[in-house]
Amino acid sequence: MVDGIGAEAVLLGMPGFVVRAVVEDDDGEVWGAVETTATAVGCPACGVRARSKGRRRVQVRDLSVGGRSVRLVWSKRRWTCPDPDCGRGSWTETHPEIQPRAVLSERTRRWVFGHARRGWRWNLTQERRLGLVLCEARHGEPGAGGDQAVRS
Secondary structure (H helix, E strand, C coil): CECCECHHHHHHCCCCEEEEEEEECCCCCEEEEEEECCCCCECCCCCCECEEEEEEEEEEEEEEECCEEEEEEEEEEEEECCCCCCCCCEEECCECCECCCCCECHHHHHHHHHHHHCCCCCCHHHHHHHCEEEHHHHCCCCCCCCCCEEEC
16 A cells, blocks of 8 residues: 555556446456546535535546556545535536546556657557557548547
8 A cells, every 4th residue: 555545546546536346347348447536526606515416437448458448437536515605516526537428538548648659559459458449540530520530
């Protein structure tokens, strides 16, 4: 352990997350269940301590590990402001490494599109490691249709 962080979280390398479970499926894909480490947050509008409304699971592709594709399943918290005078209502937690509605973690997006912009030629092995079909690498210059990737 490093400063109370488990070995899995250190290997994940995404500060602010804790790894709850890691499994490998029959296809060799690694699935990691992650949560943020924050225990209390304040309402972004009024600052009152927020109340939890449960969790919602979000899946994103992450960098491959040992040649195997990785999918992170983030159980992100849903919060609500208990102050009846506050108009904020509810919201979900955010983290800079997993953007809202993303299919890739930010570090994976940076890696993929950084290589694509430098003209790196993709092949099916690299796509399978990430569990993706990369639209930009097959259809013109990066940015031509937006930096998009879809699941294979």
